[in-house]
Amino acid sequence: MTRSAPDPARRSERSRTAVLTAAAELVAEVGFARLTIEAIAARAGVGKQTIYRWWPSKGAVVFDAFLAASENASGSLDLPDTGDLAADLRAVLRPTADELADPGFDNTGRALTAEVVTDPALLREYRERLLDPLLEVTRERLRSARESGEIAPDADLDLAVELLYGPMYYRWLHGLGPLDHGYADRLLDAVLRSLRT
Amino acid sequence: MTRSAPDPARRSERSRTAVLTAAAELVAEVGFARLTIEAIAARAGVGKQTIYRWWPSKGAVVFDAFLAASENASGSLDLPDTGDLAADLRAVLRPTADELADPGFDNTGRALTAEVVTDPALLREYRERLLDPLLEVTRERLRSARESGEIAPDADLDLAVELLYGPMYYRWLHGLGPLDHGYADRLLDAVLRSLRT
């Protein structure tokens, strides 16, 4: 006898929102490791079962809270195409550096990373809802640049996006150095130099 | 009345080894999240207090176990200088790709990453004992190449090592694609193209 799935139609929107808000607040206050489901439930004024009914894990709740915030605030996904590739990519890399450098983001971002790289289900969701779209718009812009001759006609776009985002992420995660606009620009230059022919 | 520090001279080598071995086995079996101090103690045939006496946290034990293994197996830290920069870097990037692609390493590596990026103390130790030495020998090889004119005289070596390792790490953590020798070579080509002028 299998456990019957809950009916999403009857889900309480009020509870869902309260849980995500409480989770976001708490993860910022105490960090992910010290975060407990009980505390989320208490803060949200919700029964624990309501959380367990709709989310498979603590990580999933926090991740969902993060997604909800990201998707509200988004707009970063429209990478412009002004014809100037360097300028367009700079418009993405600089804000990315700013976000990673923001001390308020650091805790949450690291917690999220730890969860995502550790839980395959979360990774999948992260890919689908955040990472892949970002990489795809970037690739799309590069494709356009390739057609217009700004970069080499045989440029490997998958590699290119990894060259754009990988080093910065690597620097951030390991605390290798400052993440300012100067760094973003130098990184961008280096990558474009590689792509140009 | 202050708690007196334990005396390392009296430390039982047998216990230390047993703990590290048990930790390594268990993290491979159940993953880091489900790993418990009690299980390590039981598997090692050791009292819990013995673990608490010598390590500050579960993460520290696992990390120590990982270090012990790494330092035994190491030798990767002698990056050759044959005069052919591409060949020398290939001798590092290909084995790195191999390790990341090894399914047996995946769990442990991800667990370690999650801990390290989340716990500042562990990150510091990781930097000092593993990452910084690796980056430094790489920078050193690049410095030598800069002097010999293989790469541009104003090449930014800090950025260069991030360009070498960041994209591969990014691809691995997010599962963006296969990590084979072809990939390592393409990545290396791209980076060298950027550094050459």
Add this chain to the structure above:
Amino acid sequence: MTRSAPDPARRSERSRTAVLTAAAELVAEVGFARLTIEAIAARAGVGKQTIYRWWPSKGAVVFDAFLAASENASGSLDLPDTGDLAADLRAVLRPTADELADPGFDNTGRALTAEVVTDPALLREYRERLLDPLLEVTRERLRSARESGEIAPDADLDLAVELLYGPMYYRWLHGLGPLDHGYADRLLDAVLRSLRT
């Protein structure tokens, strides 16, 4: 705004029966302590609210189920008056012993007892619907015997019924010994000996 009482006229007889049947089955299967309202509702194919609407407590449901069964099967309440007091009482005590000795009754009977002696409301209902009628017909038969001179004219009938039923109940509840016809007869002899003059 007061909560309006449910209208018994609109009550579903089908649901009522299903609940009582399910409760009787489940109490026999898992015992009273492990019995839950949710399980009764599920087994009966009934909403939980339907149970809460018509019964004040789990005990009340089970008790009602027991009553429904008892009242169907009853007939024991017509204590004969053949003029032979010993024979007439034997006709009550022997079946009572049989019922208490029935292993199928044991669990249910003990659960019922535990509830009844613990919940004043249930005790009242138990007295009114089962116990008092039984004691009263017994007292009535003794009254008739007193008038016919079979027992002492000053016999205390309240005490007499307690002497008839108390020892057997005591033996059953505490498992002090077998409850067979021989025991019922010896008990009856002892009590009659006391009552005779």
Add this chain to the structure above:
Amino acid sequence: MTRSAPDPARRSERSRTAVLTAAAELVAEVGFARLTIEAIAARAGVGKQTIYRWWPSKGAVVFDAFLAASENASGSLDLPDTGDLAADLRAVLRPTADELADPGFDNTGRALTAEVVTDPALLREYRERLLDPLLEVTRERLRSARESGEIAPDADLDLAVELLYGPMYYRWLHGLGPLDHGYADRLLDAVLRSLRT
């Protein structure tokens, strides 16, 4: 792999006492049904696991608390043998009636009864530690009376003790009437009348 039993030698007497005291207080305050293990642990200043380690159930804790109190206060088990059977038994039955009539005992006693008649393991312990000793000293006194000719030489002593205690217990449990010395005396008279010839 079986769960290894705890070592009684290392048991904390302080915790044991605190738990029993807390249980006794709480069962008097809120009754058995509303009593929770968590509340006992909290009141006793003890971890829940400490309770679960040493007692199999809530009933067992409360029962143990009751036993501890009973065995401290006991002394009722020395039934005198003055040669006057009626007087000696009166010395037991009257205090028994007093205890059952005590409103402070009622809740606890009913809760205890409910548990004991419902849980075979508790019943066994109740029999061994409280009931059987009481019945045996009573039987012993009756045996002595039988030898001295005060009661019939073929008196059934098992039945006799049930006649002495059963009716009073029956009256108490079902609230059939007052439990005063007059009642105790009338009951005793009736039983002795039955035993005499």
Add this chain to the structure above:
DNA sequence: CTTTAATCGAGACGGTACGTCCCGTCTTTTA
């Protein structure tokens, strides 16, 4: 070569959180 002090295996302890079960209430939909 003892003595003595620290470490060791073991595991009970006071706690915290877990994930589950069930409570009794409330809401939605169906008949």
Add this chain to the structure above:
DNA sequence: TAAAAGACGGGACGTACCGTCTCGATTAAAG
């Protein structure tokens, strides 16, 4: 408007581990 269904806030369950704390029993240096 009662009923079936089941989500909800809540409380307690019994379990798993946490990190601390005794307990003897080694064990290795200092006397």
